[in-house]
Amino acid sequence: MESRIPDIVADLSEIESRIHDLRETLLANLVMISEIPAPTFNERERVEFILDKFTESNLQNTSTDETGNALGLLPGTEGDRNILLVSHLDTLFSEKIDHSVSVESNRITGAGIGHNAVGLATLTVLPMILEKLEIKLKSNLILMGSARSLGKGSIGGIRFFLSNTKYPIKAGICVDGVKLGKISHSSVGMMRFEITFDLPDDYDWKRFGTIGAIPTLSEIVTQIQQIPIPNKPRTTIILGSMECGTAFNTIPTEGVLRFEIRSESEEMVNNLKYKIQNIVAEVSSIYGIDISLNIIAQRKPGGIPFSHPLTNCARNMLKHVGIKSWIQPDTSELSAFSDKGIPAITIGMTRGMRRDQIYEHVEIDPITKGLIQLIGMIVSIDRGDCDES
C-alpha cells in the first residue's frame, strides 16, 4: 500500500522556494561543523556547537549525557509519541589533519563532510525549517548527535541513550549524509576484529623461521581469504587495514590487522569468528608467537521488513521527489534501534564521492530533495502513516 504524500510537501516547487534560504543556513552550519575535528571519543567541541544551534532554535532539554551525545527536544502538541532523529558526531579523522572545507558552486569538499557532517547540519536547521513551514508535530521530536559511533566507539552513544532514555521512542530516522536514494531498513550482523602481533626485543628469530609481523599477518590474511563464503545468507569479510613496519631494513616486531565480518545471519558471523580464531591459534602455535584476536565491536542482524509502512513511506517520498531508491543493509545506528525493537530507517541527504577520504565531497543541489524527503517522512510518522496495522 502506498502511503499518502503529506500536503505540506505535495507541491515541490513551492516547498523548495520556502526552504531555500534555510538551505544556505544548512550549508553554513555544514562548513562550521566539518571544520571542528571530532575523532571518536573526542567529539566534545562538536557537541558544544550542535547544542548552541539547538538552543538558538529554542529546543528544550538541550543537553549532553554520560557518553557525550548532543540532544535537544522539540515538544509536540500532544507529546505522547517520540520520534528520534540521529546523526553521528564522530569522524574517522584525527585532529592533526587539515579540516578546512572548500565550497564551490555545487559541491563542498572536506574530511568527513558526507560522513556525517551533512546529517548533523540537517539536524541543526530542521527546527527552523519546521517553524518556517508552520509544521506543528503532535509527537515530540528528539534530535541527537550521537557520540562514539565509529570503530571502537561501536555506536556507544545511541546504545546508551536508547537504554536509558525516559522517552519511549516510537520510530527512528538515522540521517546519513550520503547517499540520497539509499534506504536501509535492516542492519546486518557484524563483528569487528583487531589482531595484534607484538614481539619482545629479545625474540630469537632463528628458532621459528618467521621474519616479522608482515609475513605472519599475511599468513593469517591468506588463510582468512581461503574460508568459503556463502552467497546465502549474504556474507562478507572486509579486510580493512594492516599496519606494521617503519623502514626498508628493519624487521617489524609489531603489527595490527583490522577486519570485519558482515552477514545477514548471526549464526554465520559466529561460525566465521570460530574459524578465524582457529587460524590465529594455528599461526600463533606454528611460530611460537602470542597473537591476540580482539572483538572491537559487534551488531546483531535485525531491522524492519521491506514491506513495513516506514520503508514504504521512505520509498514513496523518494519517488515523489524524483529520486530512484535502492536498498542497502546498514551496520550503523540502525542496529541499536533494531536491538531495542524500535522501527527505524536510514536515509541519505545528498550525493557525494570519496566517502571517508580527506577530499570527500558532497553535492549541494540534491540537499533540497533530501530535506523534502525527511520532512515528508517526519510528518508521515507523526500522523501515524508509518505504524504497523
Added chain:
Amino acid sequence: MNPDKWLKNNTFHHSEFSDLKTLVKLKEKKGLKISLCIPTLNEEKTIGKEIVIFKSELMTRAPLLDELAVIDSGSEDRTLETAASFGADTYLAADILPNIEAKRGKGENLWKAIYQLKGDIIVYIDADIKNIHPRFVYGLVAPLIYKDEVKYVKAFYDRPLAFTDGIRPSGGGRVTEILIRPLFSLFYPELTPIIQPLSGEYAVKREVLESIPFPIGYGVETSHLLDVYKQWGLQAFAQTDLDQRVHRNQPTRDLGKMAFGILQAFLKRAEAHELIKLKDHYAQVLKQYQAHNNNYESIEIHIREEERPPMIEIPEYRKKYNIKDQPSGT
C-alpha cells in the same frame, strides 16, 4: 594620546563581541548600515565558503550586515559566478566608475567599494582566509558601533609556532617586523602599538574612507594608517584580536615587491609630513636576482605605487551622495 593607554583601551578580543543580538540592536538603534567588501582576483577556491558563512550568520541569522559584495579585479576563474551563486552582490572593478580609467590592484577595488557600496561602515575582508568565521566581521565592526570616537579598526592575529605558558607571541608578519615596525619606531612611534599594521582586514567609517587617498597596490594599508593618524589622531584607531588566520604564505621574493611598494607610499607621506626630505626622483624599479648554476640573472620589476584621490573629490561620488560643499582636500 598615550600609546600605552591606547593599547589598553582600544585593543579588543573578538570574544568580547560575540553577543550578536546586542550588537545588532545597537547598530539598528544608531541607524547604521554596514557593508562587507571582499576584493578578489582568482579566488574561486575560497570565496564560496566566505559568502556562505557571512550571509548565513551575519545576514540571515543576525542581520549585522546590510550588504555583502565581491569586487573583482578581473578573475580568470569562476570567482564571480561562485560568489553570485551563494547570494553575494558581484562587481567587476572596471565597471564601477567607468568614466575613470581603470587600474588593477587590490587598493583599486577597496577604493571603488566606497562609491559602489551603501554602508556607513565598510568592512574589508580578504578572500583567501581558510578558517573563515563570523568573528572576522563582528570583531572588526563592533568597536565602531560601541565607541563613537573610533573610526578605523584593524585586525590582528595570533601567530603561534611554539610558546610557553604566560608569554604569547604577538606580532606581525615578516614585512611588518623588518620594515614597518622599524619605520614607525623611527618616524611615527605613536603607531607602534598597532600590532599588525599590514593586516588586510579592517572596518572603517565612511566619513574616513571618503576622505583619504588610496594607493592601488601594496601601500594601501600603510598609507591609511598614516593618513588617518595625521587627520584624526591615534584615538581614531582600535584593533581586535581575531585569533588565528590561516592563509596562503607568500614567498620571500613576493614580500620584496610588497615592501618596495609600501616604502614608496611611506616615503611620500613622511615627506609630506616634513619628517624627511627626498630628492626629486627615486627609482621605481625593484631589482631581484636569481641564479642559474654559476650565472646570476637580474630581474627588474617596475612597481609604481599609484594612488587614487580621496573619493569625496570624485564628481560622480559627490553627485551620488548629494554632497554640495567643495572638497576640503587632504
